[in-house]
Amino acid sequence: MRKKIVAGNWKMNKNLAETETLLSNLKTKVGNVSGVEVIVTPTFTNLYKAVEELKSVDITVAAQNMHQSENGAFTGEISADMLKSVGVQTVILGHSERRAYFGETDDLLAKKVDAALKNNMTIIFCFGEELKDRKNETHFSLVESQLKNGLFHITEDNWKNVILAYEPVWAIGTGETASPEQAQEMHAFIRTTISKAYSQEIADEVSILYGGSVKPNNAEEIFAKPDVDGGLIGGAALDADSFAAIANAL
């Protein structure tokens, strides 16, 4: 059975004091949601604090990015080893904001994927089309190429360390969510694509999250779709009540 997951992508939000407040509220509100894995991703400077704060509850701390090299002269970057040394075993890779604003290509992401897997980390691999792709009806081929070029070089065994997050760029932070039918259609396509490249078993086992303007008022209908295994939540993850409502909708 694939896992149900609700992950909060905090992006570049919450300083230390704000992080402590949100974590403390999350501990009470989503510290033990049964049957759902809850993940939070504070910024790098607050990861250590988050790991310490959440030791007593069932919430996983993940990073929002990492560098592909083990160490070296890469000013401003963070390695897998650094993340692991503060207790972080999970990392988001390929978020559309990293692709769009920091020039992360499929080739670069393939290297980051390798670095994370080599370090036995779990990856939340993000991908999704822009509005122009959907208008041109190239959204399926675009998603397929993002998966093939960034991820599909991994071994069958690696898939146990992979969570997928389909995030249509046009739905991120816009208040415009994909309809539950659009999400389901793409998630089913993703599973078929995996089953062709690997196996039906792998396709059935991987958790595929939807991300893009998931809010308490729309989470339930999106999560009700059979191939949607949870969500990667941006704005609504910054408020404990909203995030808890979303986690409880799963």
Ligand SMILES: O=C(CO)COP(=O)(O)O
């Ligand atoms: O980018 C997202 C999660 O990674 C989604 O962000 P929003 O939920 O703010 O649209």
